[in-house]
Amino acid sequence: MGYVGVKGGKDAILNAEELVEYYRCRKGGTPLKVSQIEDQMRLLIDKIISEGSLYSPRVSAIALKQTEGDPMEASYLVRAFRSTVPRTCFSIPVKSEEMFLIRRISSSFQNIPWGQVIGPSRDYAQRLIRFELEDETEFSVDPPKKHDESELDEPVEKVVDYLRKQGLMQNPQKDPEQKPYDITRQPITFPLDRSARLQRLTRGEDGAVLAFGYASLRGWGSVHPTIAEVRVGYLPVKILHPYWKTPVTVGKVMVTEVESICSFSKTTDPTTGEESYMFTLGYGLVFGHNERKAIAMSILDRALCAEHPTSPIEDQEFVLYHIDNMESQGFISHLKLPHYVSFQSALDRIRSIAAKRNETATDASEEKEHV
Amino acid sequence: MNKEHVFQILMEADGADISQLAEQLRTIVTHRVVRKPARELVMFQAEESVEKIDFNVGEILVTTAHVRVGEVIGFSMVMDDNEAKALDCALLMGIYEAQLPEADQIVKLVRILQDKQMSRLREEREIVSSTRVNFEVMGGQDPNIKHNSEL
Numbered sequence: 001m002g003y004v005g006v007k008g009g010k011d012a013i014l015n016a017e018e019l020v021e022y023y024r025c026r027k028g029g030t031p032l033k034v035s036q037i038e039d040q041m042r043l044l045i046d047k048i049i050s051e052g053s054l055y056s057p058r059v060s061a062i063a064l065k066q067t068e069g070d071p072m073e074a075s076y077l078v079r080a081f082r083s084t085v086p087r088t089c090f091s092i093p094v095k096s097e098e099m100f101l102i103r104r105i106s107s108s109f110q111n112i113p114w115g116q117v118i119g120p121s122r123d124y125a126q127r128l129i130r131f132e133l134e135d136e137t138e139f140s141v142d143p144p145k146k147h148d149e150s151e152l153d154e155p156v157e158k159v160v161d162y163l164r165k166q167g168l169m170q171n172p173q174k175d176p177e178q179k180p181y182d183i184t185r186q187p188i189t190f191p192l193d194r195s196a197r198l199q200r201l202t203r204g205e206d207g208a209v210l211a212f213g214y215a216s217l218r219g220w221g222s223v224h225p226t227i228a229e230v231r232v233g234y235l236p237v238k239i240l241h242p243y244w245k246t247p248v249t250v251g252k253v254m255v256t257e258v259e260s261i262c263s264f265s266k267t268t269d270p271t272t273g274e275e276s277y278m279f280t281l282g283y284g285l286v287f288g289h290n291e292r293k294a295i296a297m298s299i300l301d302r303a304l305c306a307e308h309p310t311s312p313i314e315d316q317e318f319v320l321y322h323i324d325n326m327e328s329q330g331f332i333s334h335l336k337l338p339h340y341v342s343f344q345s346a347l348d349r350i351r352s353i354a355a356k357r358n359e360t361a362t363d364a365s366e367e368k369e370h371v
Numbered sequence: 372m373n374k375e376h377v378f379q380i381l382m383e384a385d386g387a388d389i390s391q392l393a394e395q396l397r398t399i400v401t402h403r404v405v406r407k408p409a410r411e412l413v414m415f416q417a418e419e420s421v422e423k424i425d426f427n428v429g430e431i432l433v434t435t436a437h438v439r440v441g442e443v444i445g446f447s448m449v450m451d452d453n454e455a456k457a458l459d460c461a462l463l464m465g466i467y468e469a470q471l472p473e474a475d476q477i478v479k480l481v482r483i484l485q486d487k488q489m490s491r492l493r494e495e496r497e498i499v500s501s502t503r504v505n506f507e508v509m510g511g512q513d514p515n516i517k518h519n520s521e522l
Contacts, residue, residue, distance in 0.1 A: 049429075055415065056432035058451050082430060087412040093425040095418050100492065102499050110506060118502040145497035152492050160420060174423040180416060182427050195426035198419060202428055237431060239413060241378070243446055249379040250413075251450035253431060259420055281421040287429055301421070 003334075004341035024068050037061040046254070046288025047071050051325050052078025053184075053203040055253050055287055072205070072329050079326055092238040092247055096231060096257050096285070097155040103232035106159050108261055112229075114156045119232060120289075159228040160259050160281060169279045170267055190317050197304055197320060201297045202286050204323030212319055213296025221303045221313030225260030225282055232256045232289050256291055258284040260298040280305075374468065377481050381463055382449050384484045386456035392480050393459035396473050400466055405444055406437040408454035408461075440465030 025031075038045055038061035048060040052075040059081060063074035103119025106112050118124070163169040181196035192200070201209065216223045234252040241248045260282040267278045282302030284294035306314035313319060322328060381389060412430040419426060434453050438445045438461040445465025449457045467477045 053429040054412075054432055055429060056451050059432060082412065082432075085410050085412050085432065087414055087430060088435070089411075090414045090427075091416050091431070093416040093418045096420070100495075102495065110508070115503050116505070117499055118504050119499050121502075143498045144501040145494070146500040146503065148496050148500040150496070152489070152496060158420060172422045174418070178424055180424070180426045182414070184427075194422065195424050198426040199428070202426075235417070237413065237415060237450070239448065241375075241446065243444060244374070246375060248375050248382075250382045250433065250448045251431075252383070253415065255417075255428070283419045283421045285417055285419065285428060 003337075003339070006338045006340065032065055034058065034061045034065060037064055043289060044069075044071060046290055047206055048074045048078060050287040050290060050293065051075035051203060051205055052082065053287075054078050054082045072325055075205075075325055076329065089239055092240065094235050094238065095155075096235065096255075097158065098153075099156070099231055099233040099235050099255070099257070100152070100252070101156060101231060101233040104156070104229065105227075106229050107227040108229075109159060112159055113162075114150075158259065160261070163228075163261075163279060167276070167278075169281065188320070192316055192320065194301075194305075197316065198283070198285075198301065200320045201284070201300055201323065204293075204297070205325035205328065206290065206293045208323040208325070208328065209293050209296045209300065212313055212323065213299040216299050216303050216311075216313045221299075221311050222306075223260075223262050223282065223299045223303045223313075225262045225299060225302065227295065228259040228261045228281070230256070230258050230291055230294070232291070254288055256284075256286050256289055256294040258282075258291070258294040258298045260284070260295065260302065262302045372478070372481065372485075377467060377478070378464060380481050380484050380488065381460050382447065383488060386449075386453060386459070388484060388487070389459050389463060389480065390455065392476060393462050396466055396476070397462060400440060400462075400471060400473060402462060402465060403439045404436070404458070404461075405439050406435070408434050408436040408457040410452060411435050411448075413448075436461035438462045438465045440471070441469040443468040445469075 038057045041061070041064065044064065045057050045060045048064060048071055049055055049057065051071070052060060052063070054060075056078070060074065060078055063077040063081075064071065066077065067073040101114075101117065101119075103117055103121060104112075104114070105116045105118065160169060164171040178195075181193040181199070183196050183199050186196075188196070188200075215221060233254070235255050236249045237251050237253055238247050238249050240246070262280045262282055264277045264279045266275060268275050280302060282298035282300075284297030284299075284301060286294045286297065300313070300319055303313045304316050304319060309315045411433050413433055415428045415431050416425050417428050418424070432451055433448050434451070434457040435446070435448045436454075436457040438447075438458070440462070443465055445461045445463065445468060447457045447460035447464060449460060463477050467474045
């Protein structure tokens with residue numbers, strides 16, 4: 001039986017909306033400024049940007065304020081807002097070699113060209129609560145600096161490119177005709193094109209992407225990679241100028257990129273037909289600073305390349321349908337809506353079964369008595 | 372400095388740094404707002420490195436404006452929701468492209484902004500460089516084990 005809706009309750013619903021506002025403000029104090037949320041809840045804003053699939057720190061901060069800090073609901077608002085704004089162009093596809101790096105580490109190689117830079121990371125810190133933050137009244141941060149003469153816009157070559165030069169990894173040629181699939185405008189049908197899978201993964205819910213990536217590491221998949229490189233930094237946003245028809249840069253976005261080296265497999269060189277063993281790669285790139293998600297994305301990207309899936313994590317439909325925040329929370333949340341009619345039907349059925357059982361039991365006991 | 376460079380510096384500038392000049396020129400240069408500042412989306416595309424394919428990462432909220440100055444239309448596209456900055460940038464780009472005498476003031480401002488943006492980047496690079504690391508393998512390097520430490 002399908003879902004049967006209900007009507008009415010308008011006044012109560014409107015009052016409930018006001019009550020939400022009341023609960024948001026009831027403790028008084030100074031209203032949070034959107035700029036404060038944007039500046040000081042950096043990673044939370046990045047999460048909303050990534051899952052809302054809209055790079056707008058300001059809108060994300062407003063949404064977070066409105067939803068009293070519920071990132072999933074905030075992402076929902078951001079996606080809804082996004083659907084009201086016209087898309088007027090595509091950016092010129094950017095290569096991550098152009099990234100202005102603030103963090104770059106490799107767990108595959110100790111020494112990499114340009115070096116490893118820890119950047120703003122809590123990875124090596126103790127997990128102790130800094131109670132002194134309770135009394136913080138002003139910022140007093142003066143990070144150490146180290147003189148660096150390197151060119152600011154010099155591209156930083158990738159670790160995997162070195163492996164490619166050594167013939168340990170495939171070196172694909174870019175297809176200039178390839179146009180990325182757009183899951184926001186085209187229907188999702190399986191098997192999905194890889195560009196569509198990447199788009200679906202990058203806007204996936206942080207926790208869901210992480211959980212599925214973790215499941216692969218625990219054996220519900222076959223990917224357990226070594227990180228070639230984690231990069232965090234700014235990528236330029238380039239468009240074609242509408243009047244000049246030349247590329248121009250309009251700004252920068254912060255992203256996290258991960259390349260994971262996975263197991264090696266037998267590969268045939270498409271030009272020479274020669275067979276050899278090469279490493280395979282998984283790729284992750286997400287808006288904002290979110291290394292967990294980018295690493296998990298790279299695991300899932302590789303796992304979903306499986307031609308013959310043998311585990312749920314290699315199944316495109318299983319992974320890609322369940323990582324989207326809008327769909328999962330929407331479906332779970334709909335359970336709260338009145339299901340009076342469908343439940344009444346279930347109730348009728350179970351009552352009729354119970355009645356039939358009672359009837360049978362009465363008949364049996366009467367028969368027994370008769371005997 | 373070419374026009375693309377001027378465009379980039381103005382679009383990436385802080386709104387407060389260009390508003391004063393824009394305000395001043397707005398009163399003395401004849402112009403017409405062809406398209407008021409409007410929110411738009413740009414789909415951001417990146418090339419991934421496994422198969423070198425392009426994919427859609429997500430959309431970026433931008434604000435655009437079009438301002439006519441003489442025979443040219445100054446266009447701006449600034450990040451996020453920022454009507455005032457979009458309008459200022461479109462006006463300045465229009466004046467710059469129309470090569471009015473006031474364009475010199477814009478070039479002068481752009482040079483200042485360029486220095487500011489470069490020094491901001493340089494500072495960020497220096498802060499980040501202080502965390503440059505060279506991890507050592509615990510227990511020292513065993514000469515019998517071939518380490519993959521060097522590329």
